[in-house]
Amino acid sequence: MANKLQSDNPEQLIYENDLLKLTVLGGVRLEGLDRMRTTLKIELNNSVRPPVRHNLDLYNDTQLEKFIRKCAERLEIGTSIISASLSELTEILENYRLQKIKEQEETLKPKFRKLNLGEIEEAESFLKSNDLLTKTNELIGKSGVIGEEINRLLMYIIFTSRKREQLLHIVSLGSSGTGKTHLQEKVGELIPEEERVSITTLSENAFYYFGKQELKHKVILIEDLDGAENALYPLRELQTKKRIVKTIASKNNKGETKTKYLVVEGPVCVAGCTTKEHIYEDNANRSFLLYLDESQEQDEKIMQYQRQISSGEINFYEQKELQEFLQNTQRILKPITVRNPFANKLNLPQSVFKPRRTNNHYLQFIEAITFYYQFQRERQFDKETGEEYIETTLEDISNANMLLKEVLLRKSDELTGSCRNYLESLKTYLKAQKKKQFTALEIRRQLRLPKTTQWRYHKQLNDSCLIKTIVQKGKQTNRFELTNEKEYKELEAQIQTVLEDCLKDIERSTVPKRSKTKMERLTKTKTAS
Incomplete structure (x- = not known):
């Protein structure tokens, strides 16, 4: 007897033997292994008798016996033949269902790309290069992010913090059509695909139904916060407590109501876009606020890029290669403790609103830069605990000050x-x-x-x-x-003075006066222009 399940169309599974042809209409459900509800169509091979169609649970003996008698009467065939055919079909469908469940689980597993030796060496060489932040910024630009020189690098470093225990978050603000979503999407593409989750809209309970470890140390990119208002509370809890728990009532196999806990663990790095700064104040307080460049100069950069695309001057293959290269540099960064020996000497301007959170953001951003420079920092070990760590340098603080000057200025401004x-x-x-x-x-x-x-x-x-x-x-x-x-300008000068004075005090007490970094020169040149 030739037993075979034709599963080319999952909505119409066909099993055929020498006498009968059995078709499962609508396929089988993968969830609920304690039942096998199907809609069957049974017909005799090479017969003009009309087929029998019926809906039943193949695991229910009472339903099955009635169906066998009905088929025997309609098709005028022995009940033993129909019973044997249904038994074979049930076993085949069980194997088919288990196979599909396994395939589904494999599909849901994150695909971790394993780098070859050449890719690892190339990424390490880049992360050990001089003026790393400047070179990173140049590659981000060549990968398709037009303008926004400070904002794009700031966002990239914040996304890099996803591998640490103290993660940073960012909210992009700007009027409609300024490219908030585009900037977030393009910088997000520089993070490995297995370490980011892109979301267009969110329902109120959406976050509770992710796997327990599914979001851990990932970047969550929310296209529009305006469409995710109901999900903002669990999002804030993930940001602050790094864990959310929800209780629901569900019934077990015996029909008894039991309490079930839905647990999703962080930490997560959250990025979102909005035009409404005040509506999302609670989320904004936990995040860096990135105001997009709405100048005519930025408009012209984008329009010129659009013209180049239209004329075929943009090499998208090269952009894709650069994206993959920056993803590889992210893949080889390993979690490591960062210590800032200068933290006690760093002060924020008194004009900054909500100084407690802003101060923590400032210190964590400095550590994120040190983390990105981990291949250029000496590995040290705690004498008491044996913990491995790297230390923040003056260059890290200087680079952080350059990148965060606009952020701190906006945090000190009473205007939206x-x-x-x-x-x-x-x-x-x-x-x-x-x-x-x-x-x-x-x-x-x-x-x-x-x-x-x-x-x-x-x-x-x-x-x-x-x-x-x-x-x-x-x-x-x-x-x-x-x-x-x-x-x-006076507020900007005040903030700049406080940051520079802190750095000068540290320099005087530690090392001789150093020359300005290339990142500082680039930023000052851009500001002057």
Whole structure:
């Protein structure tokens, strides 16, 4: 007797022997191994008799016996033949189901790529190179991330922190169409695929149904935080407590209701994009806030890149190679303890809001840079515990200061990011026009802003005493005037002074005065331009 299961179409499994043809319509469910519910179609080979169709559980003897008698009567064939055929089909379907479950489990397992010796040596050589951050930034740019020189490197280092116990998080802020999602996606592609999870939308309980270890030490990329509001609480718990637990009621095989615990462990590195800074304040407090460059210069860079794509000048194969190379450098980074011997001498500017969390972010970011430089740092061992560790250097602190200057400046600003961008654009316009006063309509037309948006900005600016209203007698239109054009520059100078003074104090007490790093020169050149 030739026994065979035709499974080319999983929705129509066909088993055929010398006498009968049995078709499982709709396939079999993989979950619930204690039952085998099927919809069967049984017909005689080479017969004009109509087939028998029925829905039953092959593990239910009562249903099975009734079905066998029904088939014997309709097809006019012995019950023993039908019984034997159904028994063979049941055994074949059991094996088929177990095989599919195993295949499904293998598919869900993360695919870890094993590097060959040449790839390891090439990645190690790069991580040992001088001016590592500068060279990394150049490769990020060549891989397809246009402009955003500071933001892209900042995001890359934060994603690198996923291998540590104290992970960092980032929220990208900017108006619609500025490329928040694109930047996050392109930098995310530089992280190995098995170590990142990209999510478009999230339901309220979505995080609780991941595997217990499925998210551990991974980067979670949320395309739009605006569509994930209901899932933000468990997300915050994963960020802070590195573990979430949910209890649900479920029934066992005996029909008894039992309490079941859903546990998902972290830590995780979370990145998300939004246009609404205040709505996600609780999440923003746990994260670095990255404000995208909305300048005309950045617009021109992106448009020029789009033109190059259209004209066929972009080598996408080379970009893919660079992405894979940076992924390989990430793969060879190994978890190791980082100690900062200068931590007690580092202070934040007093102007920073929420200094407790910001101070922790600042110290952890310095350690993340040291972690990235692990192939250039001497391995040391604790004399008491024997723990292996590497130490932060002055270069790490200097590079962190350069990258975090804008972040700390925004953390010290009482205005929202969008309102600050409006005010700085307003200052630029007034300076170019050599004006002191302006009307709301004039600025709306120049900056192409909706009226309600400008009202919201002016309310913030009035509350902060950064603009004043000039009432004109006999005229319905009021004029406005800035109260302090240099307030942002003064705040920036204050933060820069505090960071530089800390570094100089450490340098004086440890090593001779050193020359500026290439990263510092690059940043200052960009700022000046």
